[in-house]
Amino acid sequence: xxxxxxxxxxxxxxxxxxxxxxxxxxxxxxxxxxxxxxxxxxxxxxxxxxxxxxxxxxxxxxxxxxxxxxxxxxxxxxxxxxxxxxxxxxxxxxxxxxxxxxxxxxxxxxxxxxx
Amino acid sequence: xxxxxxxxxxxxxxxxxxxxxxxxxxxxxxxxxxxxxxxxxxxxxxxxxxxxxxxxxxxxxxxxxxxxxxxxxxxxxxxxxxxxxxxxxxxxxxxxxxxxxxxxxxxxx
Numbered sequence: 001x002x003x004x005x006x007x008x009x010x011x012x013x014x015x016x017x018x019x020x021x022x023x024x025x026x027x028x029x030x031x032x033x034x035x036x037x038x039x040x041x042x043x044x045x046x047x048x049x050x051x052x053x054x055x056x057x058x059x060x061x062x063x064x065x066x067x068x069x070x071x072x073x074x075x076x077x078x079x080x081x082x083x084x085x086x087x088x089x090x091x092x093x094x095x096x097x098x099x100x101x102x103x104x105x106x107x108x109x110x111x112x113x114x115x
Numbered sequence: 116x117x118x119x120x121x122x123x124x125x126x127x128x129x130x131x132x133x134x135x136x137x138x139x140x141x142x143x144x145x146x147x148x149x150x151x152x153x154x155x156x157x158x159x160x161x162x163x164x165x166x167x168x169x170x171x172x173x174x175x176x177x178x179x180x181x182x183x184x185x186x187x188x189x190x191x192x193x194x195x196x197x198x199x200x201x202x203x204x205x206x207x208x209x210x211x212x213x214x215x216x217x218x219x220x221x222x223x224x
Contacts, residue, residue, distance in 0.1 A: 004157070040123065043158075043202070043214040056211075090157065103148060104212070106157035 002026050004107035006091050012113045013081065021076040021110045023091030031096045032074040033104065034066060037088040049074060050096045081114045088112070117141045119215035121203050126221045127193055135188045135201050135218045143208015149177050149188045150202040152217065158202055161188070190220075198222045 004025045013019050025032065034046040048056035049068040063085075065077040074091055088111050092104040118140045127133040139147070146165040150158040164170055164179035164186060176189040190197055203215040 040216055042119065042216045043204075045212070103160040103163065106150075106159070108155075108157045 004091060004093055004105050006089075006107035006110050008110060009108065010111045010113075012115065013078070014115050015081060015083075017081075018077070018079040020078065021089055021091075021112075023074040023076075023107055025072055025074075025091075025093035025105070025107075027093055027105060029093035029095055029105070030071050031094050031102075032068060032071070033092040033094075034074065034076050035090040035092065037090055037109070043090070047076075078112075081112075083114050086112055086114045117205075117207060117213045119203055119205060119213055121201075121215040121218045123216070124219045124221065126223060127190075129193055129195060129222055129224050131193050132189065132191050133193060133220065135190075135203075135220065137186045137188070137203035137215055139184050139186070139203070139205045139213070139215075141184075141205050141207040141213055144181060145206040145208065145210055147177075147179055147186050148204045148206070148212070149186075150204065151199050152202060153199045161201075193222050195222050195224070 007022045031050045033048050036044040046060045047066040052068050063080050067075040088109045090109045091107040094104045095102040121137045148163050149161040151161050152158040162177040164177050167179055167181055169176055169178045174191045179186045200217040200219045202217045204212045206212055
């Protein structure tokens with residue numbers, strides 16, 4: 001595997017379910033990101049992990065819970081979601097923030113639908 | 116607040132040239148990125164500008180004017196595969212990426 005992978009690619013869940021999204025990067029990066037992408041809206045940064053430490057948490061509801069067990073893996077645990085949480089969830093990685101021209105490499109995303 | 120503006124949608128003809136504009140207002144500036152995103156796929160990096168001027172990379176060029184808070188992405192010799200959304204993102208003074216909503220480019224034969 002190369003680049004950034006995400007599983008599952010599609011997920012349909014009820015509001016009472018608990019599920020997890022998985023991201024894995026094979027680029028040797030040390031920063032990982034979760035974004036939410038809704039139609040015709042800018043990418044919304046949810047969480048940032050740098051050197052396995054959470055450095056950003058943009059007022060995301062507690063029904064979203066990230067986990068970064070090591071620099072290659074990132075999870076987003078979901079529980080009691082709302083229909084408005086339906087969106088494309090993108091994972092990205094880069095070298096640690098603070099360095100210029102460290103572009104982010106994105107995974108293909110998980111298309112989440114909350115019923 | 117911080118803001119990135121770009122047109123929602125543009126249409127162009129195969130073989131032609133198109134310019135996608137991006138204006139920004141951010142707290143500090145540490146570079147501007149352009150990404151391409153095909154429907155249902157991951158955004159992929161196209162270009163990075165931190166100094167004023169034009170950066171050329173094959174059929175794609177990106178221009179930056181920091182004093183005007185303005186950038187554009189220029190696509191030449193358009194091909195059908197260029198149909199995608201183009202995302203403008205600015206790295207602010209805290210090295211956080213601020214994203215525009217993207218410009219959907221439709222290429223017609």
